[in-house]
Amino acid sequence: MNKLYLAGIIAASLLLLGTYLSVGTSEGGLNGDIVNQLAVLGAVFIVLIAIFVVVKYVRQMQTDTADGKLADESWDGIGEYKNELPMGWAVAFFSLMVWGSWYMTLGYPVNAYSQIGEYNEDTVAHNEKFATKYSDISGDRLIEMGESVFLAECKVCHGINADGIDGKAANLNKRISVESVKHQVLNGSNNFLLGSEMAMPDRNGLFNMNSGELISDAEIDAVSAYVANGMSGAGADVFAGACASCHGDDGKGMEFVAPNIVAFTPELVANVVTYGKKGAIGRMPNLGDRLNAKQKEAVGAYITSLSK
Template identity: 45%
Template sequence: MRSMVIGGIILVIALMVATYFVVGDSFSFSGDNFDYINSLTMLGGLAIISITVFVALKYINQIKNDTAGGELVEDKWDGIGEYKNAIPSGWGLMFIGTIVWMLWYLLVGYPTNQFSQIGQYNEETLEHQKRFEEKWRNISSNDLVNMGQSVFLVRCAPCHGADAEGINGKAQDLTVPMYASYGIAGLSYPIEYGKKGTIGTMPAFKNILSETQVKAVASYIISIGDK
């Protein structure tokens, strides 16, 4: 046992020396560069390493010298018996403590009706959409067409192509003058709610594009059909 203790002490010293050589410049216990956080980190590391080593030595010694004892349960599994030992008190306290901490975290530490990153993101998204709608509510016809082209290239071009000609029959050719005659209202409906055609089914964009963006895409389609 004495040799194990000596070995543990040597291990602790070796680990701390190695740690200091790796990050020693970050630690200063005096002078103008004193940083109590780094100093506490170093002391905490020393404590953790020391406790870990000596606890491990204690249980290694216990495994080597102690013998099992106690009353066995009647049932056996593959010839392996189980002692009628009570649950360790530490385990029980940790289980109860975990439940208490969970309730505290849920109701006090991080209540569900308070700040959350997801809630903040949703609020900022809605605020951005509101500002977007206000900014482009009275947009000019030229700006509306330019906006529609930008939205079209992102949302519609994967099927209709960047030139809106349908990518060799994959989707409808929107450069046909017929579509320009539908007007903004006639084109906005299939953009918002989708449409099943002879080539395929167009998905609905009502929950993806804003009202202004739908109107802009329709205006862009009309502009390319008028050319």
């Protein structure tokens, strides 16, 4: 027994003692916790294996003599034994080659992580979840959904109360304003409100059938006030003469011909959202790519509900 063995035994005992103390004094201690018991058992095994390996190789170094054959080459006087290729090493080497060719050709290209791939998967999963969760949403819940879409996408221009923030955008609590009607009559309109191209002529194409002449300035003012007022007051005769042939006697529009100018409809709102609009105040951008069909339906329901 020399000093080296002694130092080894002291170090191993200290390590074991340290492990026992730190585990034993921790919460749960050695009695209550299977993980702590396993930790101490593992420490004992590691020490035993270490002792076995060290003793084996120290003995070998002390007693072994070389019996191999030296290679012919000599590198600065250092020789090298000619050894057989170790079987384990050879197997590992060749399996690595097989795995390497699989990884280069199929493994990496097919299974590689891609940020865009993850994004695409997320999007598909989200869209599926959205479709199943909201497939049969209707009534008040649809309006609620429309309100949250409105608050996310529309309120920066139309305001939290949809009042258009003092004329900065259209007031959606009301179907149409006097200025807006007047602007459309003076300039015509082609805003895809029906979902397809359907132009309304400007004042040079609007005949008043009662007078048999083009609509006049006074008549424009009268009919603007009449329409903005919800089809009441003076101007009914001008409307009947110049507008009713397309927008209908009640102003509720005609399919494929003219939009409803008395009340919002969900389809009308969805079309404005999809195609954008240029009107009396300015241009509304098209938000067609930003909302899906259900969200457009919802925001249509919400805006329709505002002026009811």
